Amino acid sequence: MNDMRLTERVVTDTAKMTARGVQVHYGTNHALKDVDVDILDKTVTAFIGPSGCGKSTFLRCLNRMNDTVASARVTGKIEMDGQDIYDPRVDPVQLRAKVGMVFQKPNPFPKSIYDNVAYGPKIHGLARGKAELDEIVETSLKKAALWNEVKDRLASPGTGLSGGQQQRLCIARAVATSPEVLLMDEPCSALDPIATAQIEELIDELRAQFSVVIVTHSMQQAARVSQRTAFFHLGYLVEYGETGKIFTNPNDPRTESYITGRIG
């Protein structure tokens, strides 16, 4: 609620996901130590911190991507809308439809633009016919601000698009399954400034519909797009708070050292 940017939409206070006492070990390496975070609904949350600080590890806990890493061991509790996502009855594939993910490098399937977006809704059975699927593809591409650029060549391969377009295609693909949370792991680090600005604008629009969690190495990007910022350091969540506050007057000296570019 305490958003310093006056023109911004109001930030909700309801938690979409809550993490309590989350620990992650990769074999003997203790990568994440006792993290407590509330990811707010319809809010962009940025995770910042130096390489190896645990921010990506934590992001991957939120949709159980760490399940795919054999050496990873996750303890603690992560709930979404009050339901434990690590409950054995939860199907991780279903969970990942609700908690979508976009990666650092655009990774479209070697298929057509249409099929890239239609793939998720198809395997999750979200469309009852061709017409409905067409509609999902169109609205997803529109949400990803890509429709106008590709509507005349939906059958051409997704890999033939430019880097920025490919990344927006991946966002359209993630959006197509109607997620409630969208995780983004450095979604702009392989893009030029124009494509970056388009993705950032998109992120701001997307937050009207769901929560976005973004890991970024660009502190300016975190400052620009997020309403909440979490700073990770050496596996600890050092500070979590309103973005304007973190970037003008952080509480922890380690946060201060990191965001001002000092050796911390």
Next chain:
Amino acid sequence: MTTTHILSAFDRDLEGIQAMVMRMGGLVEAAILDAAEALETRDEELAQRVRAGDKAIDALEEQINAECARVIAIRAPAASDLRTVLTVMKIAANLERCGDYAKNLAKRSMVLAQMTALPGVTGSVRRMAKQVTLLLKDGLDAYIARDARMAEDVRQRDQDVDQMYNALFRELLTHMMEDPRNITPAMHLHFIAKNIERVGDHATAVAEQVIYLVTGAVPGDARPKVDSTTTGPNA
């Protein structure tokens, strides 16, 4: 923050801007003291030098603003770095106003040099000038030392200046009631006293910027005011 930036050019930029503000502070303090001395000793040459010297103060402020704009554009400062740049700009603006007051004091002292002196008044003005330059100096020292407690002390001490102004106000009023021919010099001296009192307020503003720089919050409580000339009819 005592540690340095990974990018050392950033440190040099910030240090450069702060050095300029300190130089500006030194020039302003000297201008106020010189103008008060010129008033008491009726030294028109010194007064003229103070008037000419204000150009250098104005130029420094412009240079500081340009440098701050450059640092914001190039370095995108955050947290304490951001507060440093913001406070430097505000402090420079405060100092620039103080420079103008010194210039005005010098100008009036040249007019007053042509008139009969009111006994004792110029001495009080000079003591008051000394007091406000001390406030300015301590405010700027608190800035360099990032010392919020010292800044708070400056804030509190401004009431001494207010008290000196009140006393002077009454003294000038007495002179005017005694002899209408005293009105012209007394009016000039009153403007001088009021301007010096305003310098004290600017010193307080500098101190508040120091508190913001150190703590991230501007002091919220009202500071003590003892200017009875605007509140009571008994002046």
